[in-house]
Amino acid sequence: MLELRGATYRYAGYARPVLHEVDLALRDGEIVGLVGGTESGKSTICLVASGLAPLSIGGELRGEVRIDGEPTAGLAVHELAQRVVIGFQNPATQRSGIAATVFEEVALGPMNLGLPVVETLARARRALATLRIEHLADRDPARLSGGQGQLVAIASLLAMGARHVLLDEPTAQLDPEGSNLVGAALRDLAATGAALLVAEQRTDLLDGLCDRVVVVDGGRIVLDGPAAATLEDPRLEDWGVEPPSRVRLARALAARRLPGLAELGWPA
Amino acid sequence: MAGGYLVPLALIAIVLGCAAVAGVLRRLVRISFLLTLPIGISVVLVSALTRPGETVLLVLGPFDVTLEGIDFAGQTLVRLFAISTAIGLFTLATDPRAFVFDLERRGLSPRFAFVAAATIEAVPAMAARASVIAAAQRSRGLDTEGSLRARLRGVLPIVGPVLLSSLAEVEERSLALEVRGFGRPGRRRLLWWPPDRPVERLARWLLVVALAGLVVVRLLGAWPPIP
Numbered sequence: 001m002l003e004l005r006g007a008t009y010r011y012a013g014y015a016r017p018v019l020h021e022v023d024l025a026l027r028d029g030e031i032v033g034l035v036g037g038t039e040s041g042k043s044t045i046c047l048v049a050s051g052l053a054p055l056s057i058g059g060e061l062r063g064e065v066r067i068d069g070e071p072t073a074g075l076a077v078h079e080l081a082q083r084v085v086i087g088f089q090n091p092a093t094q095r096s097g098i099a100a101t102v103f104e105e106v107a108l109g110p111m112n113l114g115l116p117v118v119e120t121l122a123r124a125r126r127a128l129a130t131l132r133i134e135h136l137a138d139r140d141p142a143r144l145s146g147g148q149g150q151l152v153a154i155a156s157l158l159a160m161g162a163r164h165v166l167l168d169e170p171t172a173q174l175d176p177e178g179s180n181l182v183g184a185a186l187r188d189l190a191a192t193g194a195a196l197l198v199a200e201q202r203t204d205l206l207d208g209l210c211d212r213v214v215v216v217d218g219g220r221i222v223l224d225g226p227a228a229a230t231l232e233d234p235r236l237e238d239w240g241v242e243p244p245s246r247v248r249l250a251r252a253l254a255a256r257r258l259p260g261l262a263e264l265g266w267p268a
Numbered sequence: 269m270a271g272g273y274l275v276p277l278a279l280i281a282i283v284l285g286c287a288a289v290a291g292v293l294r295r296l297v298r299i300s301f302l303l304t305l306p307i308g309i310s311v312v313l314v315s316a317l318t319r320p321g322e323t324v325l326l327v328l329g330p331f332d333v334t335l336e337g338i339d340f341a342g343q344t345l346v347r348l349f350a351i352s353t354a355i356g357l358f359t360l361a362t363d364p365r366a367f368v369f370d371l372e373r374r375g376l377s378p379r380f381a382f383v384a385a386a387t388i389e390a391v392p393a394m395a396a397r398a399s400v401i402a403a404a405q406r407s408r409g410l411d412t413e414g415s416l417r418a419r420l421r422g423v424l425p426i427v428g429p430v431l432l433s434s435l436a437e438v439e440e441r442s443l444a445l446e447v448r449g450f451g452r453p454g455r456r457r458l459l460w461w462p463p464d465r466p467v468e469r470l471a472r473w474l475l476v477v478a479l480a481g482l483v484v485v486r487l488l489g490a491w492p493p494i495p
Binding site for chain 2: 107
């Protein structure tokens with residue numbers, strides 16, 4: 001389990017914290033959606049949970065981050081990366097730029113850890129298989145579509161062997177086809193028991209994927225509950241979050257006194 | 269005079285021969301001309317017009333074009349061409365990743381190896397980005413064609429966004445690498461490295477010996493000095 005306990009974080013050079021007393025738990029095998037408006041603190045929560053803030057980017061953290069009950073303070077980034085990993089929105093910036101093939105790209109992390117070659121190869125193969133992208137193994141990572149590139153980036157994170165995966169807007173720069181590709185892959189990934197925290201503005205991706213959705217506003221968690229109920233909460237738009245299309249459609253039908261989604265055969 | 273041309277021309281011949289074997293001769297010649305041309309023009313102008321000499325070939329206003337000046341320009345040009353063909357052959361015939369992995373296998377720091385490889389790999393990516401930004405700027409009326417002045421005026425609106433967008437990506441790129449254990453101290457385990465055949469090892473040693481020999485010859489003063 002990954003926990004943030006009373007996490008208050010201030011970026012280097014900023015006078016005020018951007019996160020305030022955040023308590024968040026990501027249990028093993030759980031998929032949690034993290035939603036909020038622009039600059040609400042979603043990305044910062046991901047950075048703090050991954051340890052990159054403050055370890056790599058500086059700043060000041062009060063409170064603590066724990067993994068499986070142990071505080072992460074004192075661990076180096078590469079040590080943390082074997083327990084929790086973070087992916088970003090742009091597939092291009094997550095590419096190392098030095099790998100000739102997707103397989104090499106995915107194997108880069110285990111290579112950096114100095115693992116034996118056999119273990120490195122096994123991890124890379126497993127990561128590609130988990131996301132069902134073995135067919136991309138020999139492709140040039142620079143010549144993939146956005147969706148494929150994001151899957152390769154996620155596979156590269158999985159190869160690190162971490163059980164906690166944080167994804168900061170993984171579909172923000174993808175077209176609908178790419179988003180569907182990533183959404184399906186996240187469902188496959190969740191089925192393996194990995195704990196996922198997915199920060200997204202597009203709630204459609206989270207609807208039906210997440211067990212729980214957390215809403216953040218002004219650096220504070222303002223709502224934390226089961227995915228369906230949270231995504232239907234009428235206050236969501238006040239926090240700068242557009243409800244999923246299912247909810248908007250249901251509201252539009254109700255406003256016109258038309259039959260509900262269930263009657264129209266929309267899957268529950 | 270001929271001595272100043274002999275070695276660079278011999279080097280050019282060797283490099284072009286290697287390029288032909290590697291199948292990159294045409295591209296190498298084109299790239300080398302492009303590399304040499306800008307400096308070459310200024311070298312010819314400056315040398316021909318300002319270098320003093322005894323044999324005046326032509327008088328252009330206040331300038332005397334001398335045989336010595338033309339000779340100096342010619343020698344400098346062949347040297348520049350020899351350098352650019354050598355560098356061009358290296359970049360065209362060497363897989364940068366194989367080169368860097370091999371250096372890393374021989375003890376180069378993984379960080380330095382990454383910086384070297386990423387720099388080489390970044391060039392086409394930046395060129396592609398510049399091309400997209402140039403197209404976007406042109407669609408908004410920026411004139412990047414025509415006279416030299418118009419082209420120079422068009423450079424800044426393209427270079428600025430290219431550099432700024434590249435810088436904006438640096439942090440995310442470095443964080444993404446950190447997450448993949450790049451900051452771990454110690455050596456990383458390489459999956460492969462390029463084969464090193466006996467003939468290649470022999471060629472390298474011959475080049476080292478040739479270099480040492482040239483240094484000795486130069487120090488002994490048995491080689492014509494650079495004019």
